[in-house]
Amino acid sequence: MLARVTLCVLFLACVLGALRFNPFRDRSLLGMHPSDGPRVRLMTWNIGYAGIEGDNRAHDSDLAVVAGAILRTDPDAVALQELASPDQLQVLLGYLYHRYSGSICQFGAADRIEAVLVKDQSARFEDIRAGDKYSLASTFKIGTDQSAKHQVVLVSAHADAFNSARRRLFTSDVIEWAQDRPETDVVFIAGDFNFELNPEKQSNLFTDNAKNDSESYSYILKYFRDLGRDAGWTAINDRRIDYIFGPPEAALLRRAQVLKDAGAPGMDHCPLLVEVAL
């Protein structure tokens, strides 16, 4: 009898323990404290489609929806991926009432291109050769003051979706480019890196994808901070593959949010929005 009672008590204690300790309490937002510095709001969004059949690049018909989401959240700069043509950028800028200036990168070996939209009309744009693709960087100033001292650089990047080794090469090229910027520049790298860091999400366990992506991601975190880390998944199947990396100390994270309902039906990514104080 004593043994049964003891086991019952232990069983109940364990059930109560499981209810008492909430595993999600460990997750906390990145450290935030007030800052008087200027704020910069950045967005990244892969506006392509899911699926391998048909054209899975951005559709012209969705550009109004994309522009609507941008106007509602009012970011200072936007990194877009998977545009199908330069014309789409012009259409999008029109939908945005030309409040933003923008540019696209070269096609390179890919059939889709990246774009950056910036509120600062005097922004400069520069192509970055990364692996066999191109990324696009925009350098702009925050605020209307001509003497604004913060020069911000936003890179729009899109790494290979199917080959982790290519993602590694791409990542190292982009980071090396960022490392060569002057120290006064505050560099943010945004985009769809397609990193698969959770082995449980992999359908094939017998590849070195996790190892390659682990090294790519770890290499980025040597110099940058993953600002959207606690914002949740950004693409279908609960995958977090869209990132905004920022300087670890020069920027204080104020907000990181994935806008789940911003896209049009069929789009497989959600925009990631972060706000930092410089």
Added chain:
Amino acid sequence: MQLTEGSEKTEQSQSLLPAPDAIFCGNNQNMLTQLRIEFYKLRRSKSFHLSFAVLVGFVALMLWGFYTYAEHKTGASARTAVQFRHTYESKTYFNGLTFALYSLIFSFSLLMPVFVAMTAGGQIAGEARAGTLRTMLLRPVSRIQVFLSKFAMVALHTYLLMAFFVGLNLLIGYVLMGYDNLELYPGPLNLVDEPGKIMQGDAVWRFVYATFTGTWALLVVGAVAMFCSVLFDSPAMAIVTTLSIYIMLYIIGRIEFFEDLRPYFFTTDMDFWRDVLKPAPPWHSFLHYGSICGAYIFGLLLAAMTIFDRKDILT
């Protein structure tokens, strides 16, 4: 002696009953004896020795693989340096602690549960199959004492396996590769979200903690096997059923298609043991999943004990 009068019978019976203290002492004595007998049986069983021998073989294979991989990645013929300029796989990364970590994590999910299921599954069903269960229960020990002493041996064997395996890995790692800090990166082992590091002195203690958390997690498999061992009269049936359940849940839990089912599998909860190997252990999560494992262990033991206590032993 023939007792004819009621009063005499009562008096005589009362004088034959032991005092309550004597009952308590007698029960304790019985339990200790039972534990000694079970330990003797465990020590003499071939599967006990086999489990340690297989672990030694596994460590040898791990060592071979680890050494050739490290040589391939960091030696003179390293190809990755040309293809990928930035890698964390350096000579300091491949140290004895990293070796022990990989070896432990790879063996824990698919090797250790086999031995635990073998030992636990054969405890009751093995006696039934050998025809010794009835004889054993004729002795002045309760069925509960028999059951608990057998489970105590399962727990002991599980802990010895964990301690032996961790100790062996740390020793071999230290002798052949030396220690450095334990560097952890997101991805392959799924331990951290961002690169982290555990200092070598702390890391050794983390491995010591892992012997306890690993034992606790593996006892869920042990409790399932004990339950099956009570249900079936064949040890093979009990072991195969346990392993089938475990492997089925483990595989299903790995497939993204069944992601929504994953939280309901005990194999998911068992993963809590690795939390002590993280640079900053998530204590709430650790206690939550550790408690769930405890609920599985005690719940299954309670159910198995109840069935065993009422079971008609026919073998």
